[in-house]
Amino acid sequence: MRPVAVGAMSPFHAGVFSLVVFTVLAMLFIASQLFLAAWLGEKKKSPEKSRPYECGIIPTGSARFRYPVPFYLVAIFFLIFDVEGAFILTWAAVYREMGFAGYAQMSFFIVLLLAGLFYIWKQGGLDWKEP
Amino acid sequence: MLLWIAGFIILLVKLTIVLGVVLFLAGYLVWVERKFLARLQVRLGPNRAGPFGLLQPLADIVKMLTKEDTVPDGADRAFFLLAPAVVALTALLMFSVVPFGKDITVLGQRVPLVITDLNIGLLFVFAMSSLSVYGVALGGWASNNKYGLLGGIRGAAQMISYELALGLSLVPIVMLAHSFSIVDIVGAQQKYPFILYQPLAFLIFVISAMAESKRIPFDLPEAENELVAGYHTEYSGMRFGLFFLGEYVHMMVFGGLLAVLFLGGWRGPFLPPVVWLLIKIFLVALFMIWVRGTLPRLRYDQLMTLGWKVLIPLALINILVTGAVGLM
Numbered sequence: 001m002r003p004v005a006v007g008a009m010s011p012f013h014a015g016v017f018s019l020v021v022f023t024v025l026a027m028l029f030i031a032s033q034l035f036l037a038a039w040l041g042e043k044k045k046s047p048e049k050s051r052p053y054e055c056g057i058i059p060t061g062s063a064r065f066r067y068p069v070p071f072y073l074v075a076i077f078f079l080i081f082d083v084e085g086a087f088i089l090t091w092a093a094v095y096r097e098m099g100f101a102g103y104a105q106m107s108f109f110i111v112l113l114l115a116g117l118f119y120i121w122k123q124g125g126l127d128w129k130e131p
Numbered sequence: 132m133l134l135w136i137a138g139f140i141i142l143l144v145k146l147t148i149v150l151g152v153v154l155f156l157a158g159y160l161v162w163v164e165r166k167f168l169a170r171l172q173v174r175l176g177p178n179r180a181g182p183f184g185l186l187q188p189l190a191d192i193v194k195m196l197t198k199e200d201t202v203p204d205g206a207d208r209a210f211f212l213l214a215p216a217v218v219a220l221t222a223l224l225m226f227s228v229v230p231f232g233k234d235i236t237v238l239g240q241r242v243p244l245v246i247t248d249l250n251i252g253l254l255f256v257f258a259m260s261s262l263s264v265y266g267v268a269l270g271g272w273a274s275n276n277k278y279g280l281l282g283g284i285r286g287a288a289q290m291i292s293y294e295l296a297l298g299l300s301l302v303p304i305v306m307l308a309h310s311f312s313i314v315d316i317v318g319a320q321q322k323y324p325f326i327l328y329q330p331l332a333f334l335i336f337v338i339s340a341m342a343e344s345k346r347i348p349f350d351l352p353e354a355e356n357e358l359v360a361g362y363h364t365e366y367s368g369m370r371f372g373l374f375f376l377g378e379y380v381h382m383m384v385f386g387g388l389l390a391v392l393f394l395g396g397w398r399g400p401f402l403p404p405v406v407w408l409l410i411k412i413f414l415v416a417l418f419m420i421w422v423r424g425t426l427p428r429l430r431y432d433q434l435m436t437l438g439w440k441v442l443i444p445l446a447l448i449n450i451l452v453t454g455a456v457g458l459m
Contacts (some may be wrong), residue, residue: 022246042197052365063280078292110450
């Protein structure tokens with residue numbers, strides 16, 4: 001494993017510097033495409049054209065609705081499991097050094113996580129229905 | 132200093148070539164997909180621009196550049212204009228951690244054949260794939276279109292759900308390779324590719340990565356027969372093109388990741404490493420197109436059930452089993 005800090009500004013290392021240059025190149029490409037499109041593209045505005053497309057029917061009202069509640073539930077479950085995923089990933093890189101003690105602690109944690117998943121499953125949190 | 136400038140020029144040339152090849156292949160992947168899908172559906176596909184329609188990607192670019200870039204009434208202008216760039220940029224950045232060969236020597240200096248070998252390479256991929264959710268959700272929300280909004284929130288919920296399975300399925304790979312660096316992961320597959328050790332992780336990864344790239348059977352955010360085109364309904368011209376580019380680059384990134392994480396990366400007999408990597412990417416892309424031509428779309432509750440009740444528990448159990456076997 002190579003630390004990122006080694007030769008951080010050296011163009012011969014595949015480090016963060018290289019990533020930054022690549023990001024700039026990719027951004028330049030995207031900007032050039034958008035610039036060309038703005039330059040070459042047609043520019044004829046009309047009220048018909050700029051109306052939101054809803055299958056030819058005149059839209060009624062704004063499209064800024066409140067999100068249905070099940071999406072929030074998914075977001076909350078995601079937050080919980082993602083944080084725990086980060087915990088598992090850090091253990092995974094060094095699991096052999098931590099040996100059986102680390103494995104026992106981690107399997108307790110994962111079993112607890114599974115129990116939590118089964119709990120929200122039984123409570124109906126994972127069923128996609130109107131609350 | 133002179134050496135630094137020379138190195139910088141080499142770096143620029145390398146990165147430009149990589150970017151050019153990725154964009155070129157993404158363009159031709161569109162052609163491959165249209166042609167192969169057409170064959171699966173007993174059609175001819177594009178055959179007007181050039182022999183076998185080979186100039187079709189060029190014609191598409193010209194068309195997209197000369198079309199009007201419309202912004203619908205009541206749209207949130209800044210987010211609307213920015214969202215496609217987010218999708219395209221994150222997809223391109225994801226490709227930067229995929230190694231495509233051993234180091235080569237230029238001017239007596241080692242030049243690594245990878246854009247960036249971060250020691251957290253795998254986490255970088257997760258981060259970028261999470262960021263691309265913003266492009267989808269904001270693009271759908273900002274366009275002031277009901278279909279766009281529905282596609283956007285569906286996309287956000289689907290992508291975050293499958294990201295969990297994606298992340299957890301790769302934990303055994305990190306355990307086998309002892310590193311998050313993709314270069315080290317390829318290095319650890321010197322003897323056998325990881326697909327032989329981790330067939331279950333491979334399966335979970337393939338399914339959840341297909342859901343991440345929003346393709347059939349997981350294309351609910353853009354389900355064309357219920358949502359018009361979902362989150363990119365209101366986009367036209369090159370901004371629509373950038374969404375498209377993002378999707379096809381994402382397909383290539385997925386092929387590349389599958390190759391480096393499970394199929395031994397650039398390793399292979401006889402042919403040069405880059406060719407092997409491209410062959411693997413191409414086969415994965417063909418597989419995805421085949422799946423698109425074969426499977427129907429899932430229903431939303433089936434999608435959520437598959438992600439939360441099947442893939443996540445399986446991935447967690449797979450971690451436990453891998454840990455136990457590894458410590459024996």
